[in-house]
Amino acid sequence: MTIQIDAAINGGNSGGPAIMGNKVAGVAFQNLSGAENIGYIIPVPVIKHFIAGVEESGDYVGFCSLGLSCQPTENVQLREHFKMRYDVTGVLVSKINPLSDAHRVLKKDDILLTFDGISIANDGTVPFRNRERITFDHLVSMKRPNETAKVKVLRNGEEHEFSITLCPLQPLVPVHQYDKLPSYFIFAGLVFVPLSQPYLHEYGEDWYNTSPRRLCELAVRKLPRKAGEQLVVLSEVLIDDINVGYERLAQLQVKKVNGVEIENLKQLCCLVEDCVEEFLRFDLDDERVIVLNHQSAKIATCQILKRHRIPSAMSSDLLNEAKGSSMESACLS
Template sequence: MEEERPLLWKRSGYSFGRRQHTTRFKLSSYAVKRPLGRRLWIASACFLLWAPTAGTAAGTSLHRSLVQVLTTANPPDVRVPWRRTGPKSWTGSGVIIAGARILTAAHVVADQVMVEVRRAGNGRRYTATVEHVCHPCDLALLSVADGEFFKGSKALPIGHLPELQQPVEVHGFPEGGSGLAITSGIVSRIDVDYYGHTSYTRLLLVQVDAAVNSGNSGGPAVSDGKLVGIAISALEDAENIGYIVPAPIVRHFLNDVKDGRFDGFPDLGFWAQSLESPALRSKLGLKPDQGGLLVTAVTEEGSGHGVMQPGDVLLAINGIAIDADGSVEIADGVRVDGTFLEQRPQVGETLNLTLLRNGKVLERTVVMRTSEYLVPPGAFDRDLPYRIYAGLVFQPLTARYLFSSKGRQNWLRVYYLNPVMGGTTTRVPNRGIPGRREVVILTGVLTDELTRGYEDIKNTVILSIDGTVVRDLAHLSDLLDSGEGEFVTILTELGQEIVLERKAAEAAHAEILRRYQIPRDRADDLLLSAE
């Protein structure tokens, strides 16, 4: 029986300023190597097992930098959030960088309970620790306490963004053998697009035509003896289309964690409209050689709040002109979504904006910060939050849930999916509910006499409990614990009512948990808040 592989929903086209438009999806897979017995992830005969020969001087040198990562994980189960799915094992690749650290892909070590590493050409395994992880950019930094591991190793220097047509080699430990393999190709595309690990964040992404096979994830893409990217995924049902996290994103991550914590990628937090229409450009007073984006809304949480206004035209960021379609030129012949400019600074650094407002050109400076999510990507490496009440199972809505097999089957039957797939990195519209911090959904109904008739009301957003609008899961839990009156009335955003007799619900609650072998009715963080 084959194990379901993670998916990468890849979106094409520009969407700088959180614009929504026609979307095309491409299905891709992570390059994580599962245990032997799985089918070959992408058939390819073009890789070469590493062997020190006269013609492989570069390979002979690089193998001292290469690492295989062996992960044992116990991921949470979104279908039954009070338990884990059970131990699973897979392997990926990694590379030694300056400071006796190992760089790999975040999805290689996601939800890990143990990580081991071994050097290329050495069978001994060493225990590794995940020091920092960035799930949005799919990068992780590992350390090994045993100094013996790094003896004779060589840190691979980090290069810069490769050019189109630049030759690259992808190094790693793919399926089909236990040794190091090297595939060769060129950089075929540079773009800003979704990363598959969270399927949520659009960052600078490089496409290569070197084969990226199962087990290559986390391995380095190398050019001229320097790391130009980290392999993360490949396009299914296509030959030699792989994706790497490019060096600028790697540098951003490493600089971010220098202070011991990961802050993330900032954004301006605005919605915009393209200015490709001649009539619209004429009305706004734009010159023929001016591009820009029409700002239509600015979120309160975004960095641009208080600086940008609806009706402004964003002409340039840090002096780099924005085209009328929202793209910017970052290299000769390379145009990418302008989101790239938002994400270049670290949190706390500044961006200079050139705005056109009421016919006047303004220069403004903003301090960059990250935005909050109403529908967040979803946590890894921790238990899932949940609350059970009399057989009703509640969870926050996350992208991880949406892209799980359960979420894909139902699509929640609500309109939160469209903003998620539209690239919203700030809060999606609150649907007229001030103060709501997260969307709470009813994800399951445990069959019982008490819940009869409500079995089909699931994957539905909860609006209120006993007439009080639900702000987040902790608030929902408090409302259930402190409620009074004969009935508990739960209202969904679709207008459905779940009504329980309060005394009967409280009397049946413990028995339902016992019957379904559920150890507790809420996640640990809700237990702490209740205390």
């Protein structure tokens, strides 16, 4: 829920109050790209919900989500296929986040009919104020963490009711990262980082069209399979004799290390650090492969770090978990 205003919101203005009379009507947070004097503010109900959550938990944990991706059911043939009577309205469940409680009870191709007793229209909206409508996601986001909601679904022509516990859900690729230094791991000049939208934003305001298409699609559409999962990317290659021929493989996702599927950057770091085999094999997206002699790569890593004045082969979050490792000790010495 947002309020559109006919005023410019320039860079650096986000977070400032929007005043109407002698009261705060909302908080400025974005403008409309390509337009003049069109901006948006966060309304008071959302601000109050945010403040109440911080006061209750002592920290910002995010807004609740059902973890669903839904499709409108306005097409008559679609409705007939899913056995929706003329007097029944709802939206089609197309994706379910495996980390959500909804994954426990709902199924793909369910028709979500009501949320807490409020009917959902075929376009996904619910009544809001006088003769207005708003997407039903608003009802979800106004719930507090660990609150339950009653949902009614149509499954194979039969109606079912379920209780779902709501909580904030972290996307596989983080949308925002505040007050947190980026994670990284450098080995043989290969710079590995977890994929995030702020990383893609470095391609400019039009990052959706200018960033690598494969990474952009993963960031927008890919769902996590388990808690703590990250998409690890070979961000760039710091040129050295050890990595000759690999410099064009940057901006690709790392799929496996020595045959083991990669779940996050910490796991990749451990697989590299604890390798006892002569060679390290990295399987990347687009069926690309990098092979390094492990011992030679360890020696080259220290030389590359000194050449580029990089104090550590890994970020502080990984370093705290890798104290005492042979490679890090050697590089620090």
